[in-house]
Amino acid sequence: xxxxxxxRGRRIVVAFVLMLGFAVVIFRLxxxxxxxxxxxxxxxERQHRKAVTVEGERGTIYDRHGxxxxxxxxxxxxxxxxxxxxxxxxxxxxxxxxxxxxADEIExxxxxxxxxxxxxxxxxxxxxxxLEGMSLEGIGTVMEGRRFxxxxxxxxxxxxxxxxxxxxxxxxxxxxxxxxxxxKQIVVLQRDALGRTVFPKGLDEQGPAAGHxxxxxxxxxIQYMAEKELEEAVTATGAKGGVVVVMEPRTGAIxxxxxxxxxxxxxxxxxxxxxxxxxxxxxxxxxxxxxxVFVAAAALExxxxxxxxxxxxxxxxxxxxxxxxxxxxxxxxxxxxxxxxRSSNIGSVKTAMALGEDRVYRYLRAFGFGERTEIDLPGEGxxxxxxxxxxxxxxxxxxxxxxxxxxxxVQLATALSAVANGGWLMxxxxxxxxxxAKGRVVMQAGPQVRRRPVSPExxxxxxxxxEGVVAHGTGSKAAVPGYRVAGKTGTAQKIDPQTGxxxxxLFVGSFVGFVPAEDPRMAIVVVIDEPQTEAWGGVVAAPxxxxxxxxxxxxxxxxxxxxxxxxxxxxxxxxxxx
Amino acid sequence: MRTLATLAVMALLLLYVWERVxxxxxxxxxxxxxxxxxxxxxxxxxxxxxxxxxxxxxRIARAATEKLGMIPPQQGQVxxxxxxxxxxDSDRLADPEVRLAKSHGPGRxx
Numbered sequence: 119x120x121x122x123x124x125x126r127g128r129r130i131v132v133a134f135v136l137m138l139g140f141a142v143v144i145f146r147l148x149x150x151x152x153x154x155x156x157x158x159x160x161x162x163e164r165q166h167r168k169a170v171t172v173e174g175e176r177g178t179i180y181d182r183h184g185x186x187x188x189x190x191x192x193x194x195x196x197x198x199x200x201x202x203x204x205x206x207x208x209x210x211x212x213x214x215x216x217x218x219x220x221a222d223e224i225e226x227x228x229x230x231x232x233x234x235x236x237x238x239x240x241x242x243x244x245x246x247x248x249l250e251g252m253s254l255e256g257i258g259t260v261m262e263g264r265r266f267x268x269x270x271x272x273x274x275x276x277x278x279x280x281x282x283x284x285x286x287x288x289x290x291x292x293x294x295x296x297x298x299x300x301x302k303q304i305v306v307l308q309r310d311a312l313g314r315t316v317f318p319k320g321l322d323e324q325g326p327a328a329g330h331x332x333x334x335x336x337x338x339x340i341q342y343m344a345e346k347e348l349e350e351a352v353t354a355t356g357a358k359g360g361v362v363v364v365m366e367p368r369t370g371a372i373x374x375x376x377x378x379x380x381x382x383x384x385x386x387x388x389x390x391x392x393x394x395x396x397x398x399x400x401x402x403x404x405x406x407x408x409x410x411v412f413v414a415a416a417a418l419e420x421x422x423x424x425x426x427x428x429x430x431x432x433x434x435x436x437x438x439x440x441x442x443x444x445x446x447x448x449x450x451x452x453x454x455x456x457x458x459x460r461s462s463n464i465g466s467v468k469t470a471m472a473l474g475e476d477r478v479y480r481y482l483r484a485f486g487f488g489e490r491t492e493i494d495l496p497g498e499g500x501x502x503x504x505x506x507x508x509x510x511x512x513x514x515x516x517x518x519x520x521x522x523x524x525x526x527x528v529q530l531a532t533a534l535s536a537v538a539n540g541g542w543l544m545x546x547x548x549x550x551x552x553x554x555a556k557g558r559v560v561m562q563a564g565p566q567v568r569r570r571p572v573s574p575e576x577x578x579x580x581x582x583x584x585e586g587v588v589a590h591g592t593g594s595k596a597a598v599p600g601y602r603v604a605g606k607t608g609t610a611q612k613i614d615p616q617t618g619x620x621x622x623x624l625f626v627g628s629f630v631g632f633v634p635a636e637d638p639r640m641a642i643v644v645v646i647d648e649p650q651t652e653a654w655g656g657v658v659a660a661p662x663x664x665x666x667x668x669x670x671x672x673x674x675x676x677x678x679x680x681x682x683x684x685x686x687x688x689x690x691x692x693x694x695x696x
Numbered sequence: 697m698r699t700l701a702t703l704a705v706m707a708l709l710l711l712y713v714w715e716r717v718x719x720x721x722x723x724x725x726x727x728x729x730x731x732x733x734x735x736x737x738x739x740x741x742x743x744x745x746x747x748x749x750x751x752x753x754x755r756i757a758r759a760a761t762e763k764l765g766m767i768p769p770q771q772g773q774v775x776x777x778x779x780x781x782x783x784x785d786s787d788r789l790a791d792p793e794v795r796l797a798k799s800h801g802p803g804r805x806x
Contacts, residue, residue, distance in 0.1 A: 185748065185751070186744055186745075186747075186748040187748075189741065189744060189745055189748070190741070191738065191741040191742055191745055192734075192738050192741070243738070243742050261738075266745045268745050268746075268748035268749040268752065269748065269749070269752045269754070270752065270754070272752065272753075272754060338753060339753055342752075342753035342754060342757070346754075346757075669768075672774055
């Protein structure tokens with residue numbers, strides 16, 4: 119065999135081996151690409167693609183000046199994979215230091231025979247950063263939206279709160295849930311071998327839309343003033359609680375709505391449902407003498423009375439349907455204006471009698487009692503005004519002095535605003551605007567007139583009478599120096615739940631008023647429930663009105679009715695005080 | 697001529713491959729930027745919560761009274777005035793409203 123033959127033989131062998139190799143590869147390719155193509159394509163798709171449900175951020179709630187009252191922030195939730203843990207006790211100890219939870223509780227979770235356990239959900243961002251720094255084996259974090267109420271208990275009864283899964287459960291959060299909730303979207307991600315997202319499917323692909331932002335009519339500062347003064351009054355009088363509603367009479371916009379006791383919506387799990395009820399609109403109470411305002415409005419409108427009409431008030435005692443009605447002072451004759459200013463029960467009963475059942479009922483309904491104000495908050499009650507056919511022999515006289523009738527604080531504020539604004543009954547509202555994530559207005563609310571229960575002349579005359587209540591009547595403690603205040607006190611006995619009769623020790627003290635009387639900017643209702651000290655509305659509630667008005671009027675830039683006039687030079691310096 | 701055509705085809709193929717690789721690279725870059733955006737948005741939201749918490753009227757009032765020893769103005773210490781300019785053109789100007797805080801409290805010089 120020559121050398122040439124030997125080389126040729128080797129080439130053939132190499133060529134054969136190579137061809138065999140190629141044949142194997144081609145066969146394998148054929149198998150993968152043709153025979154198993156469909157099956158493997160599905161498998162690859164499953165591995166490369168991941169469908170995740172993404173939810174847009176819940177909308178923010180602002181006050182009328184754009185101050186944030188409720189906002190969503192992504193915070194970490196911690197989970198464990200017990201099957202991949204070698205030393206659960208050590209990991210539990212490390213976690214306990216950050217989470218402030220007992221180590222044995224965490225260890226118990228980590229020793230379960232499961233592939234996934236939640237250890238703690240919706241932590242503070244700082245805790246999440248510390249956990250990330252520790253990078254513990256078998257422990258992971260995912261981000262979830264958590265609702266924050268940065269002002270704590272401020273406005274809690276109005277804002278309500280959202281649940282663990284971000285759904286609105288109370289207050290604005292519940293009522294405006296369809297607007298606030300972010301859009302849910304299923305997004306398919308392409309991942310590489312390391313699990314990283316490779317490439318967005320399309321550059322113009324949009325994420326899920328965030329929830330809309332809600333702008334309230336509430337003024338954070340006036341809200342604070344109302345809550346602070348209410349809290350102080352409730353504490354000072356040892357009362358069970360209290361309510362303050364501040365409304366713009368011309369528009370029906372709510373400036374403040376305070377309920378005491380308060381709660382912190384950031385920590386609602388420890389609080390009973392009774393505590394977070396917005397009693398300004400859910401609870402009806404017998405208003406007592408504040409109801410005389412509306413009986414008086416009816417009498418003036420129907421020309422049954424004028425401010426100067428003389429009324430004989432029976433020296434402080436009168437029998438109606440076998441029941442003795444008392445006045446807190448003995449008097450003979452007084453003018454109709456004095457009946458209101460000195461809060462004579464007998465004078466009011468006689469006024470109601472002069473009007474008759476039908477007219478009293480008609481005006482009470484016209485002022486919105488016995489029906490919902492339709493304020494945009496959940497849980498509003500309609501109060502209680504019985505139909506005249508259901509009235510007993512004492513009902514007319516009882517209603518004239520604010521008994522046998524149930525009203526809510528928001529109903530009172532709305533009715534009082536009708537007296538303040540010249541006779542228009544407005545629909546109260548608390549959300550002024552809803553905007554989408556791009557800032558476009560989606561919904562806008564404004565003043566809405568429901569009806570006109572009395573004429574402007576009646577409203578003006580009544581305002582004058584109510585100014586007298588504060589100037590020289592039972593509401594003197596509501597006087598705000600420099601401003602004209604109109605208002606009315608109320609002291610109502612509560613029904614004793616055990617006897618079913620009026621209690622001699624349980625009272626509701628209230629004051630309703632508006633200021634400045636000549637151009638009202640605020641109608642304020644103050645209700646103090648079961649004060650343990652003196653119960654008179656003029657003593658427990660009127661000072662709360664006074665302190666709120668005294669602070670809020672300068673804040674709103676409202677000038678006193680007798681301004682001090684200064685002459686100023688060109689640079690703004692004061693030259694003289696006349 | 698054939699060589700040129702071959703080179704052109706190869707250049708086109710390389711261009712295509714380069715483009716695909718670049719798209720993938722840009723995809724990773726976009727994803728990194730998206731993650732960064734999410735982190736910045738999260739930081740922004742946390743800061744908004746912080747600002748909102750720190751500017752709460754309750755907190756400011758507490759800091760003013762407890763830390764700085766301030767007290768609410770007493771009756772007569774805040775005077776609201778309507779200012780009327782004394783120039784002859786005054787009627788053409790808007791009616792400005794200013795607030796002056798002035799101390800008339802005991803022990804203080806007015």
